Ligand SMILES: Nc1ncnc2c1ncn2[C@@H]1O[C@H](COP(=O)(O)OP(=O)(O)O)[C@@H](O)[C@H]1O
């Protein structure tokens with residue numbers, strides 16, 4: 001695009017000066033568009049509808065003085081970036097200083113030296129041009145940034161939707177399993193127990209919807225933290241997963257030590273344990289021994305590994321350490337590296353997984369996020385064909 005010729009506004013009550021200045025400029029730069037006015041009032045009214053690239057302003061004028069025009073221009077957001085060159089007498093140092101204080105960019109002295117006047121005009125036009133370009137770049141950056149923020153929000157909504165469908169899927173699978181069990185049972189006590197579990201799962205489903213609704217309202221912490229015993233949370237999860245564990249012929253071993261109650265979101269932590277136990281069960285179909293071991297203990301932060309120390313807030317003296325081990329397939333190195341990233345799964349049909357139970361690759365990324373939200377950390381250790389251990393550290397306090 002061809003660049004627009006610069007527009008110059010010259011304000012001077014001395015007609016002779018005005019003519020001279022115009023002549024000097026148009027002789028050297030015939031392409032410049034020059035607009036002349038002979039007083040402050042006319043200058044301000046011209047500026048109401050125009051934004052010249054530079055203003056040359058006589059200081060001493062009857063009516064509105066050059067200083068006042070300068071002051072008003074600099075206070076107007078629309079005009080303030082226009083450079084102002086004051087036209088002053090030769091020995092008017094005080095005028096020049098006052099002009100600079102009011103925001104003038106430079107001055108030229110009467111009588112003019114034409115090459116100096118042109119040099120100053122061009123210098124300020126160049127600065128103005130850089131300024132305009134920077135402003136344009138900045139506007140584009142701001143635009144790009146808000147687009148980025150928008151797309152990040154969209155993808156947050158996307159992964160939220162994916163996360164919710166993942167959790168719902170877990171709930172529904174467990175409900176279906178228990179419903180099947182209930183249909184087969186003719187023992188009224190058994191039936192009641194199974195229906196109680198289904199009811200519990202329905203409640204969890206409702207909680208998930210509730211948290212989704214509050215998320216969309218921007219109310220992130222709506223569930224509220226409560227003090228809870230991790231052992232109780234885990235015991236409840238085992239109850240919900242009873243059917244799944246039995247069907248997979250998995251033996252569960254628990255090693256629960258006394259631990260302090262911790263401030264947490266119990267429903268979110270249940271979600272973590274459901275994901276870890278489900279993964280463990282899914283890793284063991286071919287194992288000769290199918291054992292899922294869960295241990296819970298309190299540990300001094302000072303006796304923890306550097307990995308844990310680096311990730312737990314230093315204000316916590318102790319942590320609750322939860323270990324979930326299985327005797328399953330183990331995790332290949334290339335999967336382990338990115339195991340907490342979303343959509344990493346070896347359970348899709350593509351990877352030779354079982355078509356009836358395809359993975360989403362979301363369980364561990366969701367769990368990672370939840371543990372992070374609790375200021376804790378999660379790590380994995382695994383040996384191929386021997387098994388896998390996930391360790392979770394949650395700060396006490
Ligand atoms: N206990 C485990 N034993 C072996 N592999 C595991 C275990 N836990 C997770 N993995 C691996 O990590 C991947 C990601 O797990 P996850 O995020 O829960 O997604 P998904 O279970 O839907 O595939 C799994 O596909 C599996 O390859």
Ligand SMILES: [Mg+2]
Pocket residue numbers: 275278279359361363364
């Ligand atoms: Mg999983």
